[in-house]
Amino acid sequence: MADELRSGYTTGACAAAGVKAVLLYEAGLEWENVELTALDGTKLIIPVQAVRETARGLEAEVIKFSGDDPDITNGVSVFTAVRHLPGEQGEIIFKAGEGIGRVTKPGLSVAVGEPSINPGPRQLIRQVVAELSGREDLPLEVTISIPAGVELARQTLNPVLGVEGGLSVIGTTGVLRPMSEEGFKNSLVPQIDVARAAGFADLIFVPGKIGERIALRWQLPQEAMVQTSNFIGFMLEAAAKRDVKRIMLFGHIGKLVKVAAGVFYTHNRIADARLETMSAYAAAAGMSTQGVQQLLASNTTEDALAVLTAYNLRQTVCRRLAQQASMRAERYLFQKVQVGTVLVSLTGELLGMDDMAAQMGRAWGWEVQDET
Template identity: 35%
Template structure:
């Protein structure tokens, strides 16, 4: 991986996610468990299709277990988890020694759990089931992929190596509980530590100003090829619009949280057909006129949903249940059970209206369309 990117003539350093850290420390531990040798660095494959090299800071071995750790390096995009230690203990155990709390099983003979400093999911609506470690699906897959890679590299059959044992991977972070207090985890119902996250494995650094300039440049390049553009918040929106709804990836730009800025730039550059597609948890904010969707500016998802449902005649008990949800995905089955699915169309209609009002497009020939969907790619509304 090229460690740097250049934006507007300035040099910015890339980093890697907590998910990449967990995969790297696990790989290092497994290599030492098999070969007995100290590992100074490992290469891992990321979902972005880029291989990255991560230094291994320390390792210890005792009997049939190895602990390794790496340090999270967010590059020039510094957040609360930057420079924290992410550990992985890999050990051979019997079935009687299996911990109660484990991640979803993806690989035969392998179980993944969490230790100190990694949160536990306590509320529904996230991509991880209640009661499981807060290790998101993509990092979980990355960990399993690296386990498979190690056995393949050594030419060892995994099940023959394990025999009647189980390979248990424990991800932990000694400072995780304290660091989690600086994140939104408790608001999401993740208790006891940080989450292991990352959809691409790589942290792309940029100041907000540089990020916006880069987005404008991308829009300008797309404009050369036509008057239609598709805006999505990020990787989830991109994959959903392409893989499920069949949009041309070449017409899509990831706008991050900058809905208002990107709409104004689309107008300035002369786009006439603007499609905005994204998870309802992001785009519901636009329906209320919130044009920067970062949670530090506004996080009124529950209030917006409750107010719309109240205007539809929703009763207090129903509204209270919605207000208690920690994510918009958790609201969806409740809304459907009460027969208020039309609220999604209302939110989409309001989003279109707000977008047009924001860029003063009512008197101009600019079409705006909004697609709302759930985390699993179910289309909720299109207006």
């Protein structure tokens, strides 16, 4: 039987534990190991490295523990400074210290201009303060810092989402369970909300950095781009629920040819029908048996493109694949959204696109013409 994966605690839980450690320290009580009740009722014991005096008030340091989740913040220090504000009543004011981002685009769960400290961590901290003080109106200033966050944020979607300057303090409950597929998929959805809040009714779905980089080179609006990773079907559904009108699928043929085959979770260990799909449409376009065999023997889709070129079928087949991908995506969404598809090579060469993609491109001032 496989070993059970270990859970950890979120950056939000680290910050809440830091607040509790500071308040315990002020009361002359033990603070080295803080017991925290997560928002889902889970009991956590979180060790605290230190509590020290700073210019921002008493500050606690907690080392993030991610369990068996592959979290980039595992092992980093989360610093939480607490300062009492004047007055008998008030509220907790949250501030971003070093390495914590600030929200610059609407559409997220935190307002523009606010430190990117999500509602879950804020509620967890309020819960801690109420537990120790017996009141919910204790006026405090809480400053959260993750110095390593400036560099780590470059490995996240924060720059795309409009969170600048560092990481987000996240966590729905405070408990960090090993990242499920569902959790990762849900982490991609806020991109849609940000694009919609920026005024885009039509979006550009790029499976990854290759498609995004090429789309930017073609002057398509970055604010309308959404990275889907392998979860194209899930993201299509999420967009439809948010009343997106049109979607352009833009990316490397090796990824989007799978959509043409009706595959909407495109991880290569789950589904890999690339060469078979290209071969089927090449055969339908008149390719000889020998040519089809060469396609099926190709190592990559780039190799297969060379075969299509040799038989003078690349333009015909790639355009047909683009049309088929759009048709399959629209059918997947029960015709709720119009979809256009653009297929490109690794070098950014246009391989094929359908009429809807061309129409959407023109609406964005796209200068590239469909030569397929």
